[in-house]
Amino acid sequence: MQRLLRDPQALITGGLLLLITFAGLLAPVLSQHDPNQASLEAVNVAMGSPGHPIGGDANGRDIFARLLASINTAAISAIICSSIALVLGTVGGLIGGYFDKFRNASEWAFTLIMTFPGLLVLILLTPITRGDFRFTMAMFGVLLSPSIYRIVRNLTVAVSRELYVDAAKVSGLTNFRILARHVLSVVRGPIIVAAAFMFGSAISVQSGLAFLGLGSKETPSFGAMIAEGFRNFYISPLQYLWPALALGVINGALVLFGNALRDVLEGARPKPAPIVSKAAVDAARFDGLKPSGAALVDVRDLGVAYRMSQDEQKEVVRGVSFSVEPGETLGLVGESGSGKTQTAFAILGVLPAEAIVTRGSIVLDGNQVIGAKEREMRVLRGASVAYIPQEPMSNLDPVYTVGSQLVEGMRASTSESRGAAKARALDLLRRVGIADPERTFRSYPHQISGGMAQRVLIAGAIASKPRLLIADEPTTALDVTVQAEILDLLRDLQAEFGMGLLLVTHNFGVVADICDRVAVMRQGELVEIGNVEEIFSSPQHEYTKSLLDSILDEETVRKDPPVATVAGRAS
């Protein structure tokens, strides 16, 4: 609400709407004329005539009084129409979204309503409504309810899959309470926004129908006034202007107000763009740091920061140095937020746009990565370094077959023909231990298991025979039995190709299994680096010790017997 008041667009349009509404409410005070009272002296009188500030119409009625009355007609139309649409749509959406058994029934009902040609139905039903705009608007509300239903149902389906709704069920909350407390709070924002737009369309439709001459002639409304002004256009063009202007201002204000409301409630704030690009890092800073010749990758004093605001940066990697030799596996361990993944991304040159490299150097296979152009990095990223991600499934595009993605990746870095690439892809799939490569090649990602998907990604990563493989938690999403197989595979491939492997992980079991050396990170700093045996047997840094201590080792089996439950209940 406060944010709404701080938004100039919301403030201006909201204020305008409020002003117009008040003018309508205060009509008896602001004008002494009855909107339907005709007097012969007032027929087509000009603006500024005594008693008629903006003149009279062809029937001698006061235009100002009629405008004020039309505001009320519009407001009543909007309120009737939107409240019916909101009530029907929300109730239907909540029930249809939350209770599986009603989902189909509600879907049918609202789809049926949607198929009615709205305006036509309203016109055809005029004899039944006897021209009363309130009935017409009520029916229009029913016709508009499916749009609200859609919004509410989709949100409800999403929320009812949340674990906190399950937890509420287990806590013994009734369905009604869950809907009112947990679901409605999520649904509320979007339907308020939808209501603002619905006000606008209700007013337009009511005016449109009145313009066509449907409905009682007794009811003053913008549409009726525009129609009369239109017929009287050559005598007194201003009669046409006033109602059209009022209608335009009201509808414009409603749409703009709805937009402002949506920005505030649904948080459509643009993210701050990066101010300096990565390439703008001062190249002079790492001149003094010459890489040692043998290392595949040599990271020196690396610093990565994220821009929080204009002049505030948060450093997530602080002065990290390490190197990986050919044929060696270095484990980069740390808890969440330690900066291990950011370090890996910096080597690959794929840090997000908000990140900046603040200092240091990364020499990958003899090339400086920091400040390198994207074109240069693309070359490096095939031939020198490849990447295996944590979530194999989300790294495969669900709409293409596994094979076409593999071939596409291979042909991006080499100039081989499609047929040659396919043959090589099949070989690679066989090499990574896939029993039926032809079939996997033709499969879509959802048809293969997580372990299989990871094998496919490994096949893609080794396709260009990279000298360094960077694997970010490659087995975390997998079952232990599959994890063991994937680690076996990585070990075999490394022996075969002599690759260096940089393995980012939080699992000390994985480190013990595959790593030669291990680097421990905490809050962006590298606290300890050394041989795997040494780190495990005699860690030097306190943090490494505490990490190793919190491992649940194999020997500790729970031995204390279940407590005798005298009291019987927890309290």
Next chain:
Amino acid sequence: MNTLLEARDLRISYAVRGFRRKPIEVIHGVNFSVSAGETLGVVGESGSGKTTLGRAVLGLAKVTGGSILLDGNEISDLKPKQRRTLASDIQVVFQDPYSSLNPALIIEDTLSEPLIVQGKTARDARAKVRSLLDAVGLPSDASNRLPREFSGGQRQRIAIARALAPAPRLIVCDEPVSALDLSTQARVLDLLIDIQRRTGVAYLFVSHDLAVVRHISHRVCVVYQGDIVEQGPTAQVTSDPEHPYTQKLLLAAPVSDPIQQEKRRAERLRLRDQHLEQNIQAGVT
């Protein structure tokens, strides 16, 4: 020791979308029991059906055969109204500490919800919330903050506090520590054990991680493709398993020690080759 919860020949199927499709059975008739104050660990890989077992006990998955008994009374086919009265006996801690707390509600509202449902006044509930937060090692000023202000470990403590609120006799823990960092993991497990010693609550502890299960369980059952293939005392199942699948599971879990892990890997590869050989021989003859 008195049996608190018992499952007999429990079967669970999921309906498949589409006209006249057959439902898929994911649990094929399993038996297990949890005594008062005891932890039963349920180990299995993804898709084994271990989570479904927990959800069935909670009444969130529909049971299609067999029975679940609490104190000897059938609870698998209760009407919603009767089911709700069980809230004071069976509670839950979920895996994901992020989606298991409503982001729009302050901690006090989340925690007092089950209490108010049980008919406590708002003031009593507030006092109880303070003691619950204390029991899980969170400061009492946590109560009027939103979930996003807490770390994963702290959120999981809040979820445990919510489960403790109605003073249940059984808490179903569905992978409660697998989303947490190593050091946080150990602390949350210790908290759970500590609470159990203090209050005598029983746990049905579902996890894919043998080390975690070993740490907290008195007994363990191993779920594989919808069947319980092995169950018994923790020490026996996790150090000297009988079923080939449990053996495989055990050898696949890496030890956090490079030298021991090398031995384990050799052992695993030996066992794998042995199986392969057997399969080949079986195929030939």
